[in-house]
Amino acid sequence: MEKKVGYTRNNLFTTAPIMESFPQLADWMKEEMEKDRKRPHYEKGVLIEELWMEDKKHLKALPLTDLSIFSVKSTKVNKYGEIEVDGEKFVIHKAKMKQTLVIKMEWDQFTCFMNDGEMVYQEARPYMNTTRAIPWNDILIDWEKKPRSVRYSRFFKYLPERVQTYLTIRSEETRSRVKGIKKLLEKHTLNDIHMALERKERFERAPHELGFILEAREASYPEKLNEIHTPEILLNYETDLNIYDKRLCPSLEGGAS
Template sequence: MLAMPEINYIKHLRENEDLSLSEIARKTGKDWRTVKKYADGDVPTGKIGYRKSGMMVEDGYGEIIDDWLEEDLKVKKKERRTNKVLFEQLQKEHGFPGSYRTVCEYIQHQRPQVKELKAKRYERLEHPPGEAQVDFGNMTIVQNGAYKDIKALILSFPYSNAAFAYPLPAENSECFLESLTRLFHQAGGVPTHLRIDNLTAAVVSIGKRGKRIYTDAFLGFQSHYRFEIQACNPASGHEKGNVEKKVGYTRNNFFVTAPSMEDFEQLAEWLYKQMQKDQKRLHYDKEILIEELWKEDKKCLKVLPSQDLPIFSVSTHKVNKYGEIIVDEEAYVVHKARMKQSLLIKKEWDIFTCFTNDGEILYQESRPYMNKSRVIPWEDILDDWIRKPRSVTYSRHFKHLPTNVQLYLARQKETLQERIIGLKKLLATHTMTEIGEVLSFTNRMDLSPHEVGIILSEKAAYPVKMPEIYTPQVLVNYETDLRLYDQKLFPQAGRSVPIK
């Protein structure tokens, strides 16, 4: 341990002269690790405890073990070295002459102290009402019989522990700002301060001494809604620990069994109601209902502006030789555009629109990520159901089957296993949606899977007639009166024989 004057001098060079650890090490002649320990650590205090002695301390082997224990704390627990591996490595690489028991006793005493020294000590932060934190979370839902990975933006208020969440398809600037606008409306006001980490949707880069360069879109958004930004330091998630925990809480309580989604508006409404219900519980520390504390939080919010800021970005794209433009790394053919023509692309959170320089709309389409999904592994799920048929109706996946397939499986319990086996065979050549369509007729619910397969095969053999869109509407379903032709061909007969 260094003397206190040496420690003070190292801290002076670090704090007042702003020298790097390497520069301090060269100037003082001390080891870089020693300099780091005293430059950035707390001032050491006297301790009464275990007196170190023996070869582990006197010959420097203990310091090597300390370094190895500290390195192992950075990796997963199952990847850390055992006492035996550390002992053998110490023998092989450093010629340790002692026994395995000596190493084990040292590690048993030293490992808790290394953990204590390694662990960062954070101040208990006090958050005044009106301050909020925001972060993204990854969630999974089911849409149209398939898994879909989405994002959820969580806005939490540490004072009351109230939170709001809004689902969105991606983590780009348009989605971030659009969902933040919706969250402000759910909260009924704008937070005084908003703590964020280094989101790529808002931060361009981090300069010296942690100075952030924000995107123009985010700065314009901040100016419009008049909140202050509190940026976290890099790799310092604890500085917004409330929202970090709230992301995990939201996932574990509302998305563990993937909910079904019709569209983002429907899911947002459902999620808002869940977060409102969640406020009817006690605060984890204050022993007061969250909804009561939220009233104090809400009083401190800033008033929403009279009009929301339109959220979109505009960029210029040139049509390539194939008549395509590239949007979000996907190619789209714009038939009305000329090759090498420059188009203005307006990107909103869910759609993009192509304009000419004169403002004419040439093309509009959903952004590519709106239609991305993952197939539910029904074959693997059916394998589990074959082994345990009684668990089918209790399974978390049962509600994601088409309604008709659910009824088909629940109709006859005595043939349930047979029907599950049959469904698995049908999935080899047909989708679960196609099977559900065939079972939409009530009289087919008693058919065996083999008979359902025959109907599916016949349906595939005779494709549905394509819709014909060129016939004028006045001629659709028009029936020709052949008696009019008789009048034209035989006018005399028409006069003598009345046409009925």
């Protein structure tokens, strides 16, 4: 087995291949190794592909269910509601501070369980480089309980710049503004809220007032109507203002005064 690993590394990875994903890499390696069967065996002088076809006749059927390979460890939730996996921190919203969790570590993902077996979190392992959605609703619930932690939260930097300012510009209103933003996210996106804060005076508005502004913005841009009554010659017609200049002030165009 180890010799085959070395053979594969020396023949397929002497120049690092371009990897888009693990499935893509596996398909590429399968294709390359199938090509490699076309050469004669170093000792038997027969094509490796012919030897493989003969070996297949003696293979046994694979199990109907996958063999689950994993390790199990335990960890404690820190005071910020986080655990650390593979050097990266993850927030576990359903767990309490200092609570011990059991983690099932598989090659591509990990799963967190309470002591009673309840699953509270599942995520891809960091080296899988998968995009994770930020659970803003859960985060805002935590911020509402601890408004002074907003500025120091590791999620704060992922907010649009104007939303960051809106939440922290008045420290005494941070709790109510966090609660209001959470309510706005039921109908709008963070980018929508960011765009609604394009004017400085709007940073003084309460969250429900921003809601009125967002609804007005959406109502003021109706979808373009499809109609057949406008003559084709007038579609996309651009007015030539020089014609009006000549009519209103002929002297500017060399005409009679």
